Amino acid sequence: MLGLDFNTGGIIPFYDEEQDDVVANGPYIELERQRIRAFVKAVWHFHLDHMDQACWDELGTLWDATYDNPNYARHTQDHYAYLECVKYMVKLAVHFGDIHRAELYKRNLQTLIDKEYRFGWAGTALGYPWNASDYSIMAQINESLGKLDLAKEQYDKAYALVSFSQDKWRYFEGKHGNIWDLPIAVDPEETQPTLTEWLTNYTPKFSTIDEYKKALVSWMSYVSH
Numbered sequence: 001m002l003g004l005d006f007n008t009g010g011i012i013p014f015y016d017e018e019q020d021d022v023v024a025n026g027p028y029i030e031l032e033r034q035r036i037r038a039f040v041k042a043v044w045h046f047h048l049d050h051m052d053q054a055c056w057d058e059l060g061t062l063w064d065a066t067y068d069n070p071n072y073a074r075h076t077q078d079h080y081a082y083l084e085c086v087k088y089m090v091k092l093a094v095h096f097g098d099i100h101r102a103e104l105y106k107r108n109l110q111t112l113i114d115k116e117y118r119f120g121w122a123g124t125a126l127g128y129p130w131n132a133s134d135y136s137i138m139a140q141i142n143e144s145l146g147k148l149d150l151a152k153e154q155y156d157k158a159y160a161l162v163s164f165s166q167d168k169w170r171y172f173e174g175k176h177g178n179i180w181d182l183p184i185a186v187d188p189e190e191t192q193p194t195l196t197e198w199l200t201n202y203t204p205k206f207s208t209i210d211e212y213k214k215a216l217v218s219w220m221s222y223v224s225h
Contacts, residue, residue, distance in 0.1 A: 036067070036081075040088040048095065056096040063089055064101075083109065083137045090141045099145075106141050113138075122195045123161070132161035136220055143209060155212035156204050162219050163205070164198040 043051065051059075067085070086109045093102035113134050123129065130138075139154035171192050173180065206212050 036085050040085055044088045044091055053096055060101055080133055087137050087141055091144050094144050126199045128157055132158045152209050155209060159205055159212055160202045167193050
């Protein structure tokens, strides 16, 4: 685990390197990954002024040597904690002008999603091989890299999948008398929506990235900050 020394601006370890085998192969891996996510997120939101180029180079080197590899990434049960880590590493890389590293992190993450987390489901045949959270995180990464058309497309796909889930929830509530007393319109006669029908009939909802982000944040707060 990593830390930031505010006095020196350097990166410091939170555990002994001799314990790497325990961290990488035992039950502590999820706790470690959550801590890394909290660390890089905190650096991005609150402590950028404590970092300089040398500090970023040190953090990037440690990340490259330890975390930016398929063997480490595939041993996680919290897929989104790792995606969030990469998202903030991309943001930091772009901030410090390290575009090569940012593109590398993005490319490696996309390969991981395609190879390890891509499931054969109904959406694949319609151009939706990922789930909503994957699209949202990759959209944020591409937005950071200035690839705005691709980011908008991925935000739209995230919105399409999330709105389908909301429609399924409305169907459930309609069939069960709105037992959660949700402030939504429910129709007890409505038929259950299918993903294929929903995506086939779906049209883009918004015209700007900001509109998509505003709509998604209430449904996907875990990956939208």
